[in-house]
Amino acid sequence: MNLKKLSRYAIILVLIISASVFLPRFYHKIVDKSTRSPIIYYSPVIENFAYFQHTGGHTAFKDGEGNNYSRKGYEKLLPFLYYRDLDKWGVLPDTIQGVPTDITSIRHNSQRIRLRAYNLDQPTIDLYPLFESQSDYTNLSYPPELFRINKRIEFVTAHTNKINEKMSRQFTKDLKEKGFEFPAQLIAGNPTTRKPFDEGYFIVDNEGNVFHLKKVQDSPQCVKTPIDNNLNIRKIVISESVRREIYGFMITESDDVYLISYDNYKLIKLPLKNYNPDKMDFSFYADPVYRTIKYDDNYNYHAVVFDSNYTFIDSMKISLTPEEEKLSTKVKQALFPFEIKTMKSFSSLLHFDLKFQSWLSLIGILISLGIGIFVKIKRKENIKENWFDFVLIIGAGIYGLLGVIFIKPDIWD
Amino acid sequence: MYRSLFDKEWLKVRWVFLAYIILTISVLVYIASDLRHTFEMKGAIKNWLAITIHHEMYFSSLRYLPMLGGFALAIFQFVPESFDNRFRLSFHLPINEIKLLLYMVILGLGAIIIVDLITIGGFIAVSSSFFPAEIVSASYQTMIPWFMAGLVTYLGIATAVVEPNWYLRIVLGLITYFTASLYTQGTIYMQYNHVLATYAIPILLLTITIIFPGHRLRKGAK
Numbered sequence: 001m002n003l004k005k006l007s008r009y010a011i012i013l014v015l016i017i018s019a020s021v022f023l024p025r026f027y028h029k030i031v032d033k034s035t036r037s038p039i040i041y042y043s044p045v046i047e048n049f050a051y052f053q054h055t056g057g058h059t060a061f062k063d064g065e066g067n068n069y070s071r072k073g074y075e076k077l078l079p080f081l082y083y084r085d086l087d088k089w090g091v092l093p094d095t096i097q098g099v100p101t102d103i104t105s106i107r108h109n110s111q112r113i114r115l116r117a118y119n120l121d122q123p124t125i126d127l128y129p130l131f132e133s134q135s136d137y138t139n140l141s142y143p144p145e146l147f148r149i150n151k152r153i154e155f156v157t158a159h160t161n162k163i164n165e166k167m168s169r170q171f172t173k174d175l176k177e178k179g180f181e182f183p184a185q186l187i188a189g190n191p192t193t194r195k196p197f198d199e200g201y202f203i204v205d206n207e208g209n210v211f212h213l214k215k216v217q218d219s220p221q222c223v224k225t226p227i228d229n230n231l232n233i234r235k236i237v238i239s240e241s242v243r244r245e246i247y248g249f250m251i252t253e254s255d256d257v258y259l260i261s262y263d264n265y266k267l268i269k270l271p272l273k274n275y276n277p278d279k280m281d282f283s284f285y286a287d288p289v290y291r292t293i294k295y296d297d298n299y300n301y302h303a304v305v306f307d308s309n310y311t312f313i314d315s316m317k318i319s320l321t322p323e324e325e326k327l328s329t330k331v332k333q334a335l336f337p338f339e340i341k342t343m344k345s346f347s348s349l350l351h352f353d354l355k356f357q358s359w360l361s362l363i364g365i366l367i368s369l370g371i372g373i374f375v376k377i378k379r380k381e382n383i384k385e386n387w388f389d390f391v392l393i394i395g396a397g398i399y400g401l402l403g404v405i406f407i408k409p410d411i412w413d
Numbered sequence: 414m415y416r417s418l419f420d421k422e423w424l425k426v427r428w429v430f431l432a433y434i435i436l437t438i439s440v441l442v443y444i445a446s447d448l449r450h451t452f453e454m455k456g457a458i459k460n461w462l463a464i465t466i467h468h469e470m471y472f473s474s475l476r477y478l479p480m481l482g483g484f485a486l487a488i489f490q491f492v493p494e495s496f497d498n499r500f501r502l503s504f505h506l507p508i509n510e511i512k513l514l515l516y517m518v519i520l521g522l523g524a525i526i527i528v529d530l531i532t533i534g535g536f537i538a539v540s541s542s543f544f545p546a547e548i549v550s551a552s553y554q555t556m557i558p559w560f561m562a563g564l565v566t567y568l569g570i571a572t573a574v575v576e577p578n579w580y581l582r583i584v585l586g587l588i589t590y591f592t593a594s595l596y597t598q599g600t601i602y603m604q605y606n607h608v609l610a611t612y613a614i615p616i617l618l619l620t621i622t623i624i625f626p627g628h629r630l631r632k633g634a635k
Contacts, residue, residue, distance in 0.1 A: 407584070
């Protein structure tokens with residue numbers, strides 16, 4: 001094949017690449033419908049699940065047995081969640097299962113932590129603010145420096161863009177004395193001032209040991225936790241709450257989830273079936289009586305409920321129609337033999353993933369081939385000399401067809 | 414022969430090349446003054462945290478600059494040749510038409526890469542006085558796909574300009590637009606890092622696309 005022909009095919013290939021990114025995207029913009037995710041909770045009133053889901057223009061409120069409720073009836077099932085509405089209607093009970101239900105008590109005994117799958121592969125800029133954990137003031141304020149951990153811990157003052165040597169030496173010395181092996185494998189904290197107090201950072205050292213580092217009155221306070229160093233921790237999520245029951249949770253490389261308790265960092269393993277951190281969003285919700293874990297991949301919605309001692313009570317799963325079974329997906333598979341996905345639901349990164357569709361694509365390929373032959377005969381093109389055009393249509397279906405029709409072959413030397 | 418061709422290309426693009434460098438330096442000066450201003454008004458730490466936590470891009474004014482530069486260079490380098498049949502005069506030179514076109518493209522790419530290097534060098538110099546190494550490094554890594562978008566725009570628009578048929582020119586322009594937009598989708602830092610090699614594939618393909626319209630032009634296609 002000469003360079004002139006190669007050049008034409010290079011243009012067609014670039015067209016195929018662009019079309020396989022944008023045409024399926026355009027198709028989705030036209031046909032996509034909301035997946036109508038169900039929102040599941042556990043009711044302390046009926047001791048069963050209660051959920052709502054938008055369907056066909058209205059919202060259905062149901063319990064785990066399938067009984068229907070009005071919106072008010074549904075909210076009455078979940079007093080720990082809708083206490084403000086119930087209080088307004090004058091129907092907030094004084095106690096539920098012996099637990100007082102005044103608004104302050106509910107607020108102080110509720111906690112939510114979320115982890116979205118895309119947080120797992122999000123690129124990080126490894127500089128972190130270490131708050132003063134025992135400030136004289138109520139509100140937290142940002143420190144003047146950020147820290148990094150390489151061969152030692154270094155604090156860089158933002159105002160001067162220079163390393164604060166005194167602080168860096170002091171914290172490095174303390175970490176080493178506690179047995180910290182540099183560098184760090186993982187640094188996890190909650191770098192926001194919108195929290196009631198600060199619990200500093202959980203840092204996994206080079207040997208897998210987990211250290212808890214805080215700044216107290218400008219000095220380091222470091223604890224080597226008893227957490228097993230063979231857990232292969234992948235992610236730690238910290239969320240300070242006045243409940244002071246758990247620091248947060250962690251996920252291991254084997255997809256196990258552990259809560260990190262205030263009881264000397266004791267780990268509570270959560271028995272979660274089919275949880276895939278890379279493809280599912282996760283949430284922890286504690287109310288004064290129950291602990292509910294929810295995770296979903298946009299089609300399968302799981303909820304698992306525990307009592308306050310993390311003894312399993314019940315679980316529920318609601319499955320929506322899988323993407324593959326929808327008519328719009330089948331039409332897409334017939335139209336497009338493959339697509340290049342640059343964005344994915346559960347990833348924060350950009351990709352270039354070639355995703356082949358199903359055998360249904362043969363329909364689109366055959367139709368494209370038919371149109372291709374017809375057009376070429378009509379245009380009186382030299383089919384023998386440009387046989388590779390048909391290879392492109394067979395390989396790339398509608399994209400290949402667009403390519404060979406738009407970029408017509410020329411008279412070659 | 415190549416030396417004369419180089420001189421001819423230089424005469425065509427020197428002003429736009431210079432304007433592109435001046436524009437790049439102006440944007441870098443703007444970024445530096447904007448940083449000084451926000452550091453003064455909001456304080457340094459808030460600016461640092463806006464980047465490390467919220468992935469704010471203080472250099473977003475550079476996002477489309479390489480595309481603009483690529484577009485302008487392709488227009489200034491190839492439009493004078495494509496009209497009044499001047500290219501057909503060049504095709505009578507004692508040099509193969511493919512070699513001639515590729516040589517012109519290499520010169521154009523060289524000009525773009527020189528400005529890209531000036532941009533990165535200037536950007537690192539500006540950023541380093543405000544930010545620690547982690548932020549500077551994350552920032553210029555984030556900009557790499559934008560430079561790639563500049564190469565795509567230059568190569569695609571050069572192909573479109575050389576193409577003699579207006580209808581095909583529009584098709585080639587659209588292909589260029591959509592392909593280049595693949596490189597400017599990023600909303601957070603370093604989103605492309607793990608796929609940069611794959612994103613280089615369309616650029617490699619585009620390095621030879623100019624041959625086809627060049628051949629059509631020589632043949633007198635309409």
